[in-house]
Amino acid sequence: MPGPRPGGSTQGCGGPCAALALKSIDYETIPINLVKDGGQQFSEEFQALNPMKQVPALKIDGITIGQSLAIIEYLEETRPTPQLLPQDPKKRAYVRMISDLITGGIQPLQNLSVLKQVGQENQLTWAQKAITSGFNALEQILQSTAGRYCVGDEVSMADLCLVPQVANAERFKVDLMPYPTISRINKTLLALEAFQVSHPCRQPDTPPELRA
Numbered sequence: 413m414p415g416p417r418p419g420g421s422t423q424g425c426g427g428p429c430a431a432l433a434l435k436s437i438d439y440e441t442i443p444i445n446l447v448k449d450g451g452q453q454f455s456e457e458f459q460a461l462n463p464m465k466q467v468p469a470l471k472i473d474g475i476t477i478g479q480s481l482a483i484i485e486y487l488e489e490t491r492p493t494p495q496l497l498p499q500d501p502k503k504r505a506y507v508r509m510i511s512d513l514i515t516g517g518i519q520p521l522q523n524l525s526v527l528k529q530v531g532q533e534n535q536l537t538w539a540q541k542a543i544t545s546g547f548n549a550l551e552q553i554l555q556s557t558a559g560r561y562c563v564g565d566e567v568s569m570a571d572l573c574l575v576p577q578v579a580n581a582e583r584f585k586v587d588l589m590p591y592p593t594i595s596r597i598n599k600t601l602l603a604l605e606a607f608q609v610s611h612p613c614r615q616p617d618t619p620p621e622l623r624a
C-alpha cells in the first residue's frame with residue numbers, strides 16, 4: 413500500500429473526503445473495492461488498518477482512524493478551519509443528532525454486509541425501507557434545524573453525512589419526492605466543489621454504471 417502524503421491517506425470516501433476537501437487537506441485515496449476478489453476490505457492488509465473491515469479509514473498524523481464521525485471530529489479538532497461543528501451548543505447538538513441519525517440509524521442498516529444477510533431478492537425492499545424510515549424522521553427534524561444547510565446556514569458535519577446517504581437513496585431507487593428539504597439541501601451542497609470531488613459517483617473505483 414503506498415505511503416501517505418503529509419495530509420493523510422484514505423480508504424473509501426464520502427463524508428470524511430468532503431471534510432478533507434473543505435479543509436484543504438492534501439490526501440491520497442487508496443480505493444478498496446468492496447466487491448472485487450470477494451471484498452478487498454477482508455484482506456489481511458486492510459483488516460490491520462480497520463478491524464471492522466469497513467471503509468473509510470484515514471491514516472493521518474501517525475495514527476489510523478476508522479468510523480466517519482471519528483475521522484471528521486479529529487479533523488475538526490486538529491484543523492478547525494472552516495468550522496464543521498457550530499460554536500453554539502444547541503446547534504452543535506443538532507449537527508451531532510443528524511450525523512448520528514444517518515451514520516448510525518440509516519447507513520448501517522443498508523450496508524453491504526447487512527444486504528448479504530438479507531438475501532439478493534429482498535435487498536432492494538430492505539434498503540428502501542431502512543432509508544425511507546430514516547428519511548421520514550430526518551425530513552421532520554430538518555423543519556426545525558435547517559437554513560440553507562442541515563443546521564442553519566453554515567456547512568456542517570451533518571451535511572457531510574447527508575450527501576453520501578442521498579446518493580445511496582438514489583442508488584436504491586428511493587422516491588425522494590416526499591423529502592423536499594433533504595432534496596433541496598443535497599442540491600445546494602452539490603453545487604460546492606468539495607461535495608462534487610468527494611461524491612461517491614466520482615471516486616477512482618466507482619463502477620461505470622454508477623459514475624456521473
Ligand SMILES: N[C@@H](CCC(=O)N[C@@H](CS)C(=O)NCC(=O)O)C(=O)O
Nearest residue numbers: 465466467468479480515523524525
Ligand atoms: N459506521 C461506519 C460505517 C462504515 C461502513 O459501513 N462502510 C461501508 C461502505 S460505505 C463498508 O465498508 N461496507 C463493507 C461491508 O459491509 O462489507 C462509518 O460511518 O464509517
